[in-house]
Amino acid sequence: MNQEMKERIQNGKGFIAALDQSGGSTPTALKRYGVMEDAYSNEEEMFDLVHQMRTRIITNPAFTKDHILGAILFERTMDSEIQGKPTADYLWEEKGIVPFLKIDKGLAELENGVQRMKPNPGLDALLDKAIEKHIFGTKMRSVIQAYNEEAIVGIVDQQFDLARQIIAKGLVPIVEPEVSIDSPEKEECEALLVKELKRHLDQLEEGQEVLLKLTLPNIENLYRELTKHPRVLRVVALSGGYSREEANDRLAKNANVIASFSRGLTEGLSKQQSDEEFTKTLEESIQEIYEASME
Template sequence: MNQEQLSKVGSGRGFLAALDQSGGSTPKALEQYGVPASAWSDDDEMFDLMHEFRSRIITAPSFTGDRVLAAILFEQTMDRDVDGVPTPSYLWDRKRVVPFVKVDEGLAEERDGVRLMKPFTRLDGLLERATGRGVFGTKMRSFIARADKGGIAAVLDQQFGYAERILAAGLVPIIEPEVDIHSGDKAAAEDLLLEGIVDRLAGVPEGRQVMLKLSIPSRDDFYAGLIADPKVLRVVALSGGYTQQEADERLARNHGLIASFSRALTQDLRRDQSDAEFDEVLAKAIAAISRASGT
């Protein structure tokens, strides 16, 4: 494991950029960017346009390791190049941004108030490619709609089960059991989630660490204990549908919790902006999210 990357992710000042929209969320991300669905005729053209967008972010002057600790990539982005350089290498060698990759294959239908991840069908091959391309860690997302004890236990059993395989491959897993910010019992779900995470952290081998990506909690500093846990490298927060301003305000009230935002990072970027305008807007978003992350 790259010790410089480990130190940067574990104690660096800044946030994680989530650039991992997959097939289901790509059309919406492109539409927000100013690219209508009529601009592509198949998935290959759609993903080409998305890679163009991500490359523009990654190569922008303001996107550097000074404030962006790491970037979470979609599998196709990991496998592609930026300016003729493999994307993970470009991020680390030129920007000092640590590369992660999304490894889940989407969500199953809701049951017991949650959506588990679909069973992984190609994890071993993906982890091998990720390791070969210099990726530091992974991310996988589940979804919690309500405070169902059995459902939340199933989410965590699945997440920590896959985390064992990822740790064995020499990568650091980001476990993301997202709680719906619109849930009527969000705080109760967070109670069950925290209890379940603490129980399962005991099973993480000594000397190994996982990361957690969680919805910004209903109660400020609710995850302080997890942030201090020696088996947790870092706890990061997703924006979960909040606007950038609201996500930043909520995040800033949680000490030690840093951002891993997607929509809140890119919401004001447009394809028809000049490169200078694009970078100016991106720089403002990076500065605001970095301040909310305590830097």
């Protein structure tokens, strides 16, 4: 583990940028950016366009370590280059921003109110590649849609089974059991989730550390105890479909929780903007998210 990166994530001021849309969510992300589906004819062209979008964000003068601690990448982004350097190296060496990698293979079908992560037989090889590419940590997402005690326990079990595998490689996992903001039982799901997260965290040994990426909770400061847990480097929040304004408002009410926004970060950016307009929009977005993270 890179100790300088760890220090930055654990104690730095700022938030984590989520730039990890993958196959399923990429067309939507491109559309919001002003690139319609008729602009590409296959997956390769689609990913080239999304890499151009991410490159424009990452190389922008507004995207700096003064406000951004880390960035979560999709595997293809990690495998690509920015200005002649592997993306993770560019982030750390040129920007001082810690690189993370999304490692899950997407969500399984909804079952008992939850979507577990799909099987990931190639995970070990992917983690080895991440280490070669100088990645600090990983991220994996599952989703809770409705209250089902057994299913929610299973979601957290799956997250921590993989977290241990990742920790054993010397990487730091971001555990992300998202609760849908549309869940009619969101509050009950969040209460049980906190209990289960704490149970697993208490079982980790010294030196086994994670980040938690969680939905902005209905009850303010619900995650306070988790933010103080000795096995938690940081608790970060996903925007989860809230507008940036609402996500920032909710975030500011939760002490010691910082943002890890995807849609909330890129809201308002478009391919058609001049560099000046793009920088101004990104600068405002980053500043607002930063301020909400520092509340």
